[in-house]
Amino acid sequence: MASALLTDLYELTMVDAYLTEGLHDEAAFSLFVRRLPARRNFLLACGLEDALAYLETLRFSSEELAWLESLRRFSPRLLDWLEHFRFTGDVHAVPEGTPVFAEEPLLEVVAPLPEAQLVETYLINQVHLQTLAASKAARVVEAAQGRPVVDFGVRRMHGVDAGLKVARAAHVAGVSATSNLLAGQRYGLPVAGTMAHSYVQAHGDELAAFRAYVRRFPETTLLVDTYDTLEGVRKVVELARELGPDFQVRAVRLDSGDLVSLAHSARWLLDAAGLERVQIFASGGLDEDEVARLLAHHAPIDAFGVGTAMGVSADVPALDMAYKLVEYAGHGRLKLSTGKVLLPGRKQVFREEEDGVARRDVLARHGEVLPGRPLLRQVMHVGRRMEDASPTLEEIRAHAREELGHLPLEVRQLEPVRPPYPVEVSPGLLAEREQVVAELREELHAP
Amino acid sequence: MASALLTDLYELTMVDAYLTEGLHDEAAFSLFVRRLPARRNFLLACGLEDALAYLETLRFSSEELAWLESLRRFSPRLLDWLEHFRFTGDVHAVPEGTPVFAEEPLLEVVAPLPEAQLVETYLINQVHLQTLAASKAARVVEAAQGRPVVDFGVRRMHGVDAGLKVARAAHVAGVSATSNLLAGQRYGLPVAGTMAHSYVQAHGDELAAFRAYVRRFPETTLLVDTYDTLEGVRKVVELARELGPDFQVRAVRLDSGDLVSLAHSARWLLDAAGLERVQIFASGGLDEDEVARLLAHHAPIDAFGVGTAMGVSADVPALDMAYKLVEYAGHGRLKLSTGKVLLPGRKQVFREEEDGVARRDVLARHGEVLPGRPLLRQVMHVGRRMEDASPTLEEIRAHAREELGHLPLEVRQLEPVRPPYPVEVSPGLLAEREQVVAELREELHAP
Structure with missing residues (x-):
């Protein structure tokens, strides 16, 4: 209190x-x-x-x-x-x-x-x-046209109390999950999150990083843009070949670059490898306008991670x-x-x-x-x-x-x-x- | 913690x-x-x-x-x-x-x-x-050119933790005082504040409100813009005549309208009544640009109350x-x-x-x-x-x-x-x- x-x-x-x-x-x-x-x-x-x-x-x-x-x-x-x-x-x-x-x-x-x-x-x-x-989150949810939106914003929300309350408000507005564990615990919100670039960087070799992570968390989302996004997707395809039926990765995450073209190319690479059920998760500086633009360009994106812009209501912060x-x-x-x-x-x-x-x-x-x-x-x-x-x-x-x-x-x-x-x-x-x-x-x- | x-x-x-x-x-x-x-x-x-x-x-x-x-x-x-x-x-x-x-x-x-x-x-x-x-507060302090700046922003800062931390950060940047009691207690910051419009409204009659408030807090700042700013200043002059040597009001606060012209007129009314030592405090939607503009127009303002724009770093909220x-x-x-x-x-x-x-x-x-x-x-x-x-x-x-x-x-x-x-x-x-x-x-x- x-x-x-x-x-x-x-x-x-x-x-x-x-x-x-x-x-x-x-x-x-x-x-x-x-x-x-x-x-x-x-x-x-x-x-x-x-x-x-x-x-x-x-x-x-x-x-x-x-x-x-x-x-x-x-x-x-x-x-x-x-x-x-x-x-x-x-x-x-x-x-x-x-x-x-x-x-x-x-x-x-x-x-x-x-x-x-x-x-x-x-x-x-x-x-x-x-x-x-x-009010901000409702706009992002609207822009996503039914695709899940995950709140990634706690690190740049204004302090601890905002971290909690904004996650709750986003849930009210229809956001699907939050990366914020405290909000998850306090309000019973679904929590989500897998890996950051630092995980891949600590390994140096990207495929080794993916392989190790998937061993621990088979049904995960792999972040593919640490070095070169499409190379990253190819590593995921390689891992799928290695693992055969044990490959249970649910999604790849694109966090930078031209998300329209990268999403199309990633989808093509995945589909060509028979990985139609691997979804594409997009994040990286998104707001409702960018989400709307991506979908207007038919980017094959299945879910969005939205951070700072939603977390501080960047266009209207008061x-x-x-x-x-x-x-x-x-x-x-x-x-x-x-x-x-x-x-x-x-x-x-x-x-x-x-x-x-x-x-x-x-x-x-x-x-x-x-x-x-x-x-x-x-x-x-x-x-x-x-x-x-x-x-x-x-x-x-x-x-x-x-x-x-x-x-x-x-x-x-x-x-x-x-x-x-x-x-x-x-x-x-x-x-x-x-x-x-x-x-x-x-x-x-x-x- | x-x-x-x-x-x-x-x-x-x-x-x-x-x-x-x-x-x-x-x-x-x-x-x-x-x-x-x-x-x-x-x-x-x-x-x-x-x-x-x-x-x-x-x-x-x-x-x-x-x-x-x-x-x-x-x-x-x-x-x-x-x-x-x-x-x-x-x-x-x-x-x-x-x-x-x-x-x-x-x-x-x-x-x-x-x-x-x-x-x-x-x-x-x-x-x-x-x-x-x-970083935001440093800009407001710079714009005020040595005049005191008081943080009024807690109500629209993003939650309780921001209320505390932003008040502390503003103090670091040179802000003089805060309206926020919790920040005052926690960090030993000087606290400031006197009355809102609701106080004047509850009395209906503005002079009656000023008279009552000054009886309780003689060395105060009176908010003069509830009905008509310059009429409010004239009520302060009237109160000074009533109280004679017991009049110890330190300032009037202008919170709306054209602050350049109102500050000039208020200064003139006060000076004409021999109230040269009554200062003019300005507030109401101020940010560093507005503070700079007021001073560029030589508005005779002695101190500024700055709220939301500083409290949420409105132009750059992340x-x-x-x-x-x-x-x-x-x-x-x-x-x-x-x-x-x-x-x-x-x-x-x-x-x-x-x-x-x-x-x-x-x-x-x-x-x-x-x-x-x-x-x-x-x-x-x-x-x-x-x-x-x-x-x-x-x-x-x-x-x-x-x-x-x-x-x-x-x-x-x-x-x-x-x-x-x-x-x-x-x-x-x-x-x-x-x-x-x-x-x-x-x-x-x-x-």
Whole structure:
């Protein structure tokens, strides 16, 4: 579990001030993405499980409290409040694995103001990373057109926690396996991996390396590009002749060079040797665009290993995600800063479908009933997770597959869809915004 | 400490094969960046501390071993070896906070092949992230021209571990403080932060919010852009009149809008009210380019809060970092794959300076003595850290400041320097490469 100190200092100074002032009425905060990046037609919500686990278990240890006290910034009132902190609020959220669009809440926290404020940083940190990662991985999976995608990215993901969470998010999005053992252990993900170039290099002689490896792991994938890719494939053919019926190698892996032409040539060499059932696995700097390009050129590739680009969401390494106060003490709240006028109040999202295809979303006030399927539902009540709010990872993955299947084809594709998928605002919510803006302007210009 | 399972499956399958074959001679692996990204004139080495701590403490728990056994992939020999694993190798490295260039080893591991192979994934994971982060932060600090930069990025950094490590790397690179309390506690970093928009919104009335906050935290920074930035500044002026000598506010923070014109206007309003000592703090989607632009337009900004762009190194979210076998059993090793011919053998880097300014680096064979200052030194011997290989974080930060001061001005600047800083290869190393390539080609074409 994360330390309670994984937060921004200002969350604590604000809570200190709220407590001093007695501001502990109910507040609602909404976690959402302000704008979709140009290269994302949708986002795949992910990270709710960690968000809820955090809210259920967040405590301040005596060591953490002592350190906070040592800063000499906080009131005894705050330190005492933190010592007894338990999250007592409600949470409404869209299930993990649900496609969402700009301005749609991924989750809403309803709790006494100091509690709802305190948890901001960690909730964003986790939901942001995991939604970012699932959204990227969904594109790679889409590009692979049903071929397995294996996550190879842990070495260049941003630290240990990202290594874990991104592997999980990729699984939600449909990635087939991960090279990351810790993620395999923690989440029960299928793990995959065989050899690196260093293995071949340590032997010098490539055929000797293949021979030794296959003795230990007969049903393996051999990496063939250490010296010369097609020479490497010929060594595999040679090994097959040597071993006869004992040859059980499942695939060769190409990790560099012109993968279209190498895959064609490798396939030809293998087929000519009667090794039709040896598959071709491609890796090496791949992303969704490159996977799509390879398949558009009919490269006979059976599976893809994708690393860094998916692991750090290289083209879009961050989302414009915010956690905003939308209601306090029963009044809608918003911000008027340049270019950032928001929708006040708690919300619901209705997704309207025709023949199983999503046609538009409508952002509505919480409690409004409109046509379509409501996406947010309550997952936590008074600090406790609802009984049906603990889907298994496989259920989440199945949910993602089904929900992605409801998206219009052009929204799932890699290229930006124009016009974007329509997200409209209900008349009720628009009216509420006008009212809140009017009240606010009156307050601001009052003498 | 990281779990021993934070690794790629193939490290373990390769080690299993090495053990089966009896390949446990000494190997040398080199960790380096193949190419500098277009927008990086140099990288700032970071992450060695975590790499060494990992090598000193890496153990496999019985729970981890039981899980590995449950995969039914590994030999009893491997599981037994893992159970008794202790890293017994040597490490040579450039100190944290040293600028490095493409192909220059950040660290070299010299150990029995299975040991050196096993640790690959975690070493890259940590050195990659921290070098990436320090390199980005150094650019932001450079752009700020001596003004303090505060790290605000934890909420959109990739997970908890990145939150910690990036804050540390930013400190190494010269960032002044962080909003991240956990990083503050763990590393003793100065922490900073006061209020978010939600604080002002919860009050509705902005002046009431400022008044309440200042009562609790008199020497604070007030966020003035929730509704209208210059109106917010006028409220601060009003509060100063109310409080008279009790007014101790240190700064106003501008977080949106046209920061050049808002900073000028805010400065004018404050000065006109006799509040010359109230500083202007700017934040909101800043990166090094925007900081440079603001200062080029003479925006009267005293300090910067920089978040996401620095926290995820948004323009360059990953480096082409590799950990390559360069020597086995006394023989230089390399890879010939397309576009990836490497330099074999262990190395040293000599940095030649004139009048305190670095003029060129020379990549040499380990043991060569050439003009200039050698950058790599031994930091671990037989699994134990050398006595002088535990600098404090403040020493590392001071080292970075000094080393950055030795770089040519054009290399420190934000724009790509053409031609790039020269990194040459010593005749000794070139000769070794030719010899290894010749040997390898002979082996490859032997009958």
